[in-house]
Amino acid sequence: MHLRSLRSSARGARPRVLEVESVLVEQYGDLVRLAHLVLPAALGRHRRVVVAHSLVQRALTGARTVPGTTVPPPRTERPAAVPVEQALLVTVVRGALSYDRGPRRRLIPLLPRLPLVVGLSLFPRSGGADELALAQRLSEVTAAGRAAFLLRVLHSLSDDAVREVLAGAGVSRPDDALRAADGLAESAGPSAAGLLTSPEFNACALQASPTDLLRRRRRVRLGLAAGAVCAATGVTLAATLADGPAPSDGTPTSAVRAAYGPADLARTGATVWDNTSRVDFTAWPARGSRVRDEALLGRALAAWLRPARTGIRPALAPGTSAGAPVAAPRLLYAGDVDDTAVVVLYDGERIARYTEPAAGPARLSVARVDEADVTTAAAVALTASRGSERYLLAPWVAEAQTRDLLRPDVLARPLRVGGDGVTAPVPAVPAGGGCASRPVLQLRSSERIAEHHAFLLAGLGDLSPVHLTYTPLPGQGNPPRQPREATGSAALLAWAHQACGLTSLRGAGVRAVNAWDFAEQDLPDGGGQAVWTCARADSWRGPGDVTVGLRTSRDGQAEPVRTAGRARSTAACSRFGQHVVAATGWRSPKGNWFVLAAGSRAVTELRVTGDVSGARDGRTLALPAPGRPHVAVRARLASGQDLAGLDQPG
Template identity: 50%
Template sequence: MVTFKSRFPKGSERTTALGEAEAGLVEHYTGLVRLAYLTLPPSLGRHRRVLVSHGLVQRALPGFRLRQYALRVPAQRPGPERHGPVWAVRERVLRAALAYERRPRWWPKTLPPPRALRPTLPVVWGLRLFPRAGDREEIALGQALSGVSADVRAAFVLCRADGLPEAHALELLTAAGASRADRVVRLARQLDAPAVEAARPLSLLRSAEFDACSVRIRPTDLLRRRHRFRLAWAVAAVVAVGAVVLTATGSAPGAKAPPTTAGAEAASPDALVRTPRNEWSGTARVDFTAWPPRGGRTGDRDLLARALATWAAPPAGARVTRTPDTATDPPLHGTRLLYAGEVDGKAVALFHDGLRAVRYSEPLSPDGSSALDFARTDNSDLTTAAALVVSRGHGTSRYLTAPWIARAQTRDLLRPGAPAQPLQVSKTGVTDPVRTPAASGPCHSWPALHLHTSPRIAEQHAFVVTDLGGLVPAHLTYTPPPGKDTTAWQPHEATGTPAQPSWARAACHLTELPDDVRTVNIWDFANQHLPENGGHAVWSCVRADTWRGLGDVSVRLTRPGAAARVVARSRSTAACSRYGRQVVASTRWRAQSGHGYLLAAGSAAVTDIEVTGAAQASAKGRTLAVRAPAGARAQVSARLAGGGKVTEIGRPAEN
């Protein structure tokens, strides 16, 4: 039996059998693979993350050494598992997964990290592996995890899925090389809300969405693989002929071969991926990768070559726009062709490379210059990958709808209850012109798309998107106020009768949002009866999430006979999301009698509200109204049913 001895001072040395470590690895294999899979950078893609996570776990055994740290406090004796074989193997897996994301400063950004270049097992040829798709909650959790660093993801998995106490997770992260592990654990704790049951994150993390040991198998692009095989034979033949010629004639001193780059190969129309036309109806990944190429000029090599050349090196005079934090790097290997055709007097080509949607347009007439637009689209889904703006001008927009959209309509958000109007969609997926919302001036209407999916994807599923000026329209949702019929905090589609009045109050404020907004959700979190018979007021939280992962929040108060008024704002926050469900907000209000009041309201878990400062008061329940002199500074906080405390969102606006 082979044993290894750790290199520690005398008194902390301990040997362990390699067989014992192997048994622990096999027993906890699924959990270790899940830890590696969620810690690895999402930019690798699900197929590579599956293979790399298995490889990291399997490589944790060779050269295994069990490390036992000297105890600083004799009374705190850890259990055997804390420094046993499983602990040591978990540390090796975590260290390797964290190091995988780190890239040397001198390493080119266009290449994968050095560790990714190592030929390690397992290796899969001709197949793509990916975990089974989860529901909306699993997808939301995955998007939240992709927006944080690898060490924060690792801390979240250790504390939630593996059930380690925070002190043990802190020690393990420190041993694995994570910097500022205490801050990492604190950020991981903020990913979860205090009112969420402890079993819920555990069930989400152990679902099929994050189980890299239970995967689905699909073939790679067969046509592209065939083209690469032929290209490899052609290159081999050219090399062989060149070698024979050089051998026969010799080479000139100092001669240099013409340079070839991966970027030039990726910028070739032959390298574009073309998804089969009906693949969208049988794939578990319903996003831009399932779009087939459409349009009347998908076979126009000259147009595609000009578009890719402009993308690789924009010439002088070309207009280039991008959403925040969106790279404008040259085309990557695996870039897909989504559309090529003529729209509104322009030749348009749409591409997607897994992280970005790119639109190229050029005028059909000799006058004018080309344009290139970049938009971030990573981690898109059925709703956020439902349409792209293919053309915009003269106060209208045309959309290219996803292949799973069976019917399209338009509706005016400012007219709740009005029937949606039919929208004609061509055979290539391009819609008739749709009026764009007014960017400035009076807000008399707000057009939006009401899209219906094919029954082959989701039975009778409909949702609403709207144009905010970017390449990708924003998905609109609605969360109803807490009540007996609301069993869980879950955004609904903004198509139902309860959602339409709330969106009618908030639609005109969408002009304040940037063009890279992914989703906008309205949450009517509280209702309040105003003092002195002031009527019934609704507190709403409008949350706009961007493709960058950041979320901005504005709290609005709607009173009878008055327009909705913004009373508080907060930038880059988790408030009003499923990871920040407990909120409280306040504002000043003046009754018809002239008396000034401080109003406050909280979400469902709020049990009492307290006001300190110039105006001091407290009230049981979720709402408060107290007389307050004009200009008096006050701070509002609330206590939660679970024992926590929450402060108000942002700074309340003064009348």
């Protein structure tokens, strides 16, 4: 009886495989979309596409062994397709979730995993702003939460079916994933289902572009050189084993020397910047009086490639990788600035500045600048001495000026720029607690790439100065305002009150700071008017910190704002966190204390609790308080959602 059961099972295996294959081919596009969206964005666009197709294709085998799906139906019934579909979903989700914990190690790494794409970069077509916003929301939840959301929306599964698929895929807490899916559905809105079927998320309708051709060529050369080095090393090792160990002199090995040198540095032509759609550091030409000084360039390369051998410890900006470049970097500058030899290199994601002072040790500073643009790639700090800094400006900067943020009514002053793009000394933001001045760069791009585009950059001790922007108060009945350059009168006035807070961001790896005036309020006791501002500092590594402040019409022109709330690593006050509410204590000109609260344009009701309790419809609130109050505030939005206020400092 036992042998007959085994033979019967073997005879049924082939129809089972054919059934799984039929369902897989029929639903291939939906399964690839599911895998592509569950996979972490950190894999990169091309690899996510290839891995998604690989997971679905390998599901043909995995779907036959999923627990709970191999029990045969009664002989009198026709086999249903639902267990097969569920088995495929379990297998695909399990494979995609494994990459959230890091890709599984392969036992035979030399065998390629199909599909194999060589020489091409594949990626879905780009969507619009709505698709980008949905992609950002998807990336903010866990992989299991994304899977639960997609199984609901794309595959129309019930919550019980979603739990069963997640449990089969190895998710230990499916209910947590469902709660994350609830939050994602609430933030994404009813349009999410339609957006998920757009080309942005379709990993079967792809665009193709070549990989980095120069890098590919260099890797081939490096591979040939490495092969020759391995052969030479084998001969040398054999001789060494025969004759005894050779003494070490501390010099780099031949393999390292063969990687690349000054002659391999990439150099951009002088006219590329106005003939390309990618206006960033890749468009910078090599400038400076020592771009042909191979000895200097060799020392700069050695400091980045082999810091331990050179004795130079790189100074890394927050969130910056310490690894050596994977290919020869691009040369941006090499020259003498203030008795210091300076070399600036760029590897596609990071800027490295090598300095050799006339008196003192050489130094290397490295900072990430991935996805820089026409403003954030407009300047690099070269040297700092005696309270001033010199900058190397981008080739598209047509006009350079300086201004003091604390004096918004004083016109900007011209800044002299040499033929090699190096500026005259610019006063630096003091590192201490004083706030007598806040100098910034005011630059204007050439009309060949952007007509009348002026912008502000603040040097805060990093290689790349910080881009300052401004979002004005919301208008009546108008759509939400977008950030703009902080060069207008209203922007300069807002930044005059925010300027002293820039000191806290010094050396923090900040990319840009936006000052958003989100509410205005009439104050009691003849206190005039108040404007609430949310200052968001976005870092190069991704997270952003916010500070909400309050300024009144009775304050001096550059008096610092009163801090009402802070939050770290938050989406608040960004395009992905468009609602904010905060509260603070305020003392009127008559000496009376009040609780003030305000929210952004979608707020319809405010509630405060703590030393003072109360509620009021609208976007602003003012309640009498007995002394300096400490309260918590919450708001209700027009959508019915509840919004917590930012924490009060202290």
